[in-house]
Amino acid sequence: MIVKAAAAALLGLGCTFADAVSLPLTDGRPAGPFVKRQSAPAKYTPTASDLESGCANIGRVAASFARTVEAANASSFQVDPKIAYDCLASIPLDKEPVTIFLNEIRKFVQFQSTLEYLARPPDKSGQDPMDILSGLIDIGSAVNSSSITSWYEVETRVEKLLGGCHEGHLYVAWVLPSLINFRAPFQLVSLSEDGTQLPKVYVADDVALERGRVSGTNASAITHIDGEDVVTAIDKLMYYESSQSPDVRWNAAFQTQNPPKQGDFYTRTRYPGANTFILTFENGTSTEYPYIANALNVPGGSLWSSLASGQDIWDKLINVPPRQNTGAAGKLRVRALEDNKHRIQRTPLDDAIDRLTKRQSNDNVAPPPEQLIRYDGDFPDTPGVSPFIQDINKVIGGYFMADYDDRESKTAIIDITGFSPDDPTAQFATQAVQAAVELFLEEAQRRKMERLIIDVRGNGGGFVNMGYDLYKQLFPSSEPYAGTRLRNHPASLKIAQAFTQLVDQDVINGLIRDIGGGMGENLSNAQLSRYQNAQYASLSNLNQYLNLDANGSTFRSFDDFFGPVDIYDDQFTHILTYDLNNLLAVGDLGYSITGYGDRASYATKPAPFKPENIVLVTDGTCASTCGIFAEFLRNQQKIRTVVIGGRPNRDPSVAVGGTRGAQVIQHTAHMLNFVQIIENNFAPVDAAEKAEWDQIFPRPFQMNIAEAAVNWKDNIRATDPTQTPLQFYLEAADCRLFYTKQTLVYSHELWNKVDDLAWGSEDSCAQGSLKNATVVLGDANGVPVSIGRSSTAGYNSGANGDLPQLTGDYDVDTALWIWYGVRHSFGASRGRNI
Known part of the structure; x- marks a missing residue:
């Protein structure tokens, strides 16, 4: 219940428990302290005294928490967001190591394949101009001139510089967010009445209380956040998310079930700029809520007793070479790697080298297929139904609609929300997925299935080999071109x-x-x-x-x-292009991609489904290996696509909105x-x-x-004479839908909807069509057709001289800095409209 979460958060701001739990409920919406004003709370700026005492105050909370029963197993404890930011903002820096670090990042970023495209983005790419190398030089200059004196500010500025590139493969994984991070007190959902009407934004638990229709009396939609229209506010909040598509960035703000995610409105890595926020609802009420901060807890340890000041954090946790430290700094780095595991991807090479290090044949040989799959087990992404088959690492699930639907159905479903397991220690992931897909397709043919839905919502990529293999099992005689x-x-x-x-x-x-x-x-x-x-x-x-x-x-x-x-x-x-017959080139001696090596005979098999009888379902998140797989399906087989979610409008939305690197x-x-x-x-x-x-x-x-x-x-698409990276094309899905409460929670309800739209009696998408879909793959010259905005708009395009539009949160200074770097670092011949 949100009331309990909000009450716990209020305790951090000095409210008593009685005060918190006695707040009234209005129209089923959990209430907080009601406010008349709707504008944003004032941006918090700590005083010198606040900075001096911030980390020590966390230490006192830590000492109190250590005496509780929960401390023995908890990974974090809650602190007031004010003192959390006081502590972070008090971390100083030494110029020399910071300058060396920025220079090392600059050397590494030279390998970023799209440097020039980022500085001068192609028209309608959805990308604002970002000159990374000059931006890093600007940050270094600010450090050396003492314009920047806080390490936290260095981290934040580098993070925003790279985040503004909207490239999921480009990042720095810092350790500070694993020491202290921030949360909203609840999650949000974006829901439509029927999947085609424009969605509204709700507090997630408000809708969970609702038994009937979303628009019923018990759930009031959010109209404003901090006095700003909710769509504009979420657009700004999500600006630094990794997709070039604003619709995919919008989706990242919200709670989802497939895969289970809390949403970035709730998960705030960095300080949100103020200690509270205000929501205004359709029923006319406005409520102010506190943010939550969490500090790292080391059970049985005394981490915070040695961190009485920002200087202590700098000396003991930050200004320490990671390869030379096994103490608190090393443990924090391990925690940061775990917290970032969703983007720190292993490759088949990593697994192969690990196995070679052991040099034991029994650790190197994959077990037979029957030991790599499971039947009728629980699958975390799909409550309400169980897959007919899944791999042991729960990467992929195969379903038959007839198993859970009363009507006779010839539709099968493959659900794959990643091309690698969540567990980085999982064994033989590629072999297990290969086996699960092969046995599922054999069963589909035995049952005489005619249609296939492939669900890749939330799929951020993973092992490239796995994407190639899935495509080759679906189209054995086709040579995938990448x-x-x-x-x-x-x-x-x-x-x-x-x-x-x-x-x-x-x-x-x-x-x-x-x-x-x-x-x-x-x-x-x-x-x-x-x-x-x-x-x-x-x-x-x-x-x-x-x-x-x-x-x-x-x-x-x-x-x-x-x-x-x-x-x-x-x-x-x-x-x-890849030499898929060369196991050294593929990167895993124990795994042949279907159609190559010791699985070469599979290339003569017939395709289990016709291309016109396959639909790809995405939420636009599809990235990296998922983007490569989707490119094979769409470009080489003309597969139709459905995208779920996005901003509440009738515009086309992208099928593949994650990194296409x-x-x-x-x-x-x-x-x-x-x-x-x-x-x-x-x-x-x-x-x-x-x-x-x-x-x-x-x-x-x-x-x-x-x-x-x-x-x-x-x-690079073979038919594109400009050889522009696919990263800079935003290509529309054939059909667009919005989540309803049922399709958000239950994947099989969404699959039923897609089945009816593609092959049944339903016709209406929120935008586009599956019945009369035309897969647009390029203009007359073979250049992909992009639906992104023109290059004359955008958060960093400037207004009134050097005054940019806001870039996503309260930190206008950072927006000014980014625009300054973009405008002044590469001169009038580069960038846009300057």
């Missing part, structure tokens, strides 16, 4: 030259012979070293011999592979290993080359940063 490319610059050139020299065709042939069809468990140490070099060369894609060209042929020379190719005032490699590379887990392999095998010829390496190669962070990542490779 043209990719990397940015060509001095550091990537050096790495490509080194990996191509280290892992040439002779080395590859020798490794295949030495491994002999096993998992590499019997390799000698020298052979193992060559194999690990080959695995990292494969992961990097910076190797002539482990890639194919756009036509699927081997490259004739290094220059034919690496280029440079001049496009969009930048330089890139030539187009690359083809690969993410992490700084510490991957990039540093690339550099180490080069330096272990080659030596600079002189002092000048040594200095060049230090200047261009990323080095370990000398501060406690959990991880960082860039988008390594663009995804």
Whole structure:
């Protein structure tokens, strides 16, 4: 109940329990202290005294909490958001390590494949101009001039600079949000009366109290947040979310069931700018609610007793090289990695190297299919129905509509809300999903199923191999085309030259012979070293011999592979494609993608479903591997798409709104290993080359940063003569629907709706159609058709000289800084309308 949550939060602001629980209920909506004003609460600015006492005040709350029964198992404890921000804002910085850190991030960001496109976004891409390299220089200048004196401000500004790029593969995973984070006291939902009427925004628990229709007397919709229209307010709040589509960013604000997510209105990583917020409802009432702050609790420890000031946090938790610390700073980094596991993705290479480290054959061999699947088990994303089959890691579930619906149905459903397991320690995920899909499709054919719904809502990507395999099982004779490319610059050139020299065709042939069809468990140490070099060369894609060209042929020379190719005032490699028959290139010796290797015979099988009898259901979140999979379906098979949710309007909305980059590379887990392999095998010829390496190669962070990542490779459609990354195209779904209460909670209700719209008696989408769908894949020249706005608008496009529009929260100064960096860093020839 929200009343209890709000009451607990109110205690942090000095209210008594009696005061909190005696608040009245109005029209079924939990009430707080009623206010006449509807404008935003004043932005909170701590005084010098507040800053001095903030961390010590948290320490006192921690000491009190440690005496409770809950402390033995709790991962956090609640504090007043005011003192939480006081503590964070009091963390100082030393200029030298911060400057070094910003320089290391700048070196790493050179590998971001879309740097120039971000600085000068294509028209209708939905992207505001963001010059990352110049922005980082601006932040460094502000640090050195003492315009920035707080580490928390450095984190916030870098986060917003990268967040404004709307690129899910581009991020820094900080440790401070794992030490202190913020929450709203409840979650929100966006619901339509029937799926086609425009949705309204509700407090989630208000609607849970509702037994009938959403518009009944017990649930009052939200009309304003802090005095601002609710749509505008949520648009601003979600601006820094990772999708270029404002509809997909909108969806990220709300609670969902498939997959289970609390929504970013509730989950506030950073301080929201004020200690309370005001909601105004359709019934005319306004209520002020407090935010909640949570501080890290280490059961049985005394973390906060040693953190009496911001200086203590800087000295003991931040200004500490992560690889040299196993104390509190190291534990905090581990916690941060866990908190960021949704975007710190493992690859098949990571799993393969882990298995090689063990060097035990029984750990390297996948069990038979019957041990990798489960029948009729609970699936977390689909309450109310159980899948006919699922993999042991609960990545994918296969359903038959006839199993849960009274009517006779020939429709099957595949539900896959990620292309990797939530548990990073899960074993043989790709093999398990492959087995579950194969057995499900066999059962579908036995039952004579004719239609298929593929549900990828919330799918943020994962193992690329898994996406390829699912496509090949659906269309065995089709060759999936994914043209990719990397940015060509001095550091990537050096790495490509080194990996191509280290892992040439002779080395590859020798490794295949030495491994002999096993998992590499019997390799000698020298052979193992060559194999690990080959695995990292494969992961990097910076190797002539482990890639194919756009036509699927081997490259004739290094220059034919690496280029440079001049496009969009930048330089890139030539187009690359995967050699799916080469297990070293695929990255996992124990796994053949369907249709290749020891599963090559599957390529002659008939497709289990006709393309016109398949519908892809998304909420626009589909990203990374999901985006690649969706591109195969839509571009090569003309599969129809349905998108769920988005802002309350009748405009078209995107089917794939997450990152459409083809690969993410992490700084510490991957990039540093690339550099180490080069330096272990080659030596600079002189002092000048040594200095060049230090200047261009990323080095370990000398501060406690959990991880960082860039988008390594663009995804380029074969028919696009402009070779613009798919990241900068927003392509409309064929049909748009909104959630109702039933379809939000119960996936099978949504599947029934889609089934009727595609093959049954229903005709009406909120926008578009499935009965008369036209999959738009490009104009007359083959250029994809984008529905994004033109380049003349946007939060960072400027107004009245240097005054930008608000960029998502109370921090107008950050908006000004971003626009200043965009406008003044790359001059009149770059950027838009400046």
